């Protein structure tokens with residue numbers, strides 16, 4: 729099964745994608761996580777991506793597309809994947825479509841996790857992330873067992889550089905301009921499904937599972 733998670737920054741794509749990956753036994757592929765891992769390792773790719781991410785801008789398509797195509801070509805993606813944060817522009821979606829079609833396959837569902845902008849700003853300021861294993865928490869909704877420490881790997885939790893309020897506003901603007909048009913793109917293909925992302929995360933998950941079967 730090949731699934732795309734659409735939604736604004738902070739809508740809960742990552743939260744849901746991780747749960748779906750576990751339930752369906754397919755990898756969770758997040759371009760944001762790949763970039764952050766590269767920033768942490770100070771790779772050339774990471775340094776280049778950071779320039780854009782810290783400003784709330786999208787990393788250029790050429791760079792992003794290559795990373796994504798390399799990742800989904802790996803063996804563990806043979807039976808499908810959950811894409812989180814990709815595609816984010818129409819050109820990215822077109823490249824993905826072409827690559828999947830070349831394998832004689834297609835994307836099964838694009839799930840739009842819908843949350844209003846006001847809600848998003850509140851969520852992001854409470855988010856804490858583990859840069860080592862990618863786990864995310866929320867100081868009110870999903871607190872870690874021990875404050876500031878990842879339950880899964882014991883590393884320190886941080887407020888992402890791009891979760892500062894002024895950067896979040898910029899990311900939302902970029903989302904509305906460049907990513908929101910994908911809702912129409914996948915709707916025309918007949919694979920768009922909408923879920924209300926402002927519900928409790930268990931209810932959001934149940935709504936998605938009901939769609940996927």
Ligand code: AP5
Nearest residue numbers: 737738739740741742743759760781787813851855866929
């Ligand atoms: P990326 O890492 O993808 O960030 P994003 O899309 O901005 O999304 P987030 O990770 O912030 O939000 P999310 O929807 O995953 O929400 P989460 O589940 O964590 O990208 C970062 C940057 O990398 C981009 O800005 C760009 O520069 C670059 N980039 C990445 N991909 C790219 C691409 N394809 N092209 C170009 N550039 C790219 O949830 C948010 C918070 O809310 C958490 O604290 C969570 O615990 C909480 N929460 C989740 N669900 C609920 C709920 N139902 N109720 C209450 N709280 C909830």
Ligand code: MG
Nearest residue numbers: 741742743760
């Ligand atoms: Mg995410």
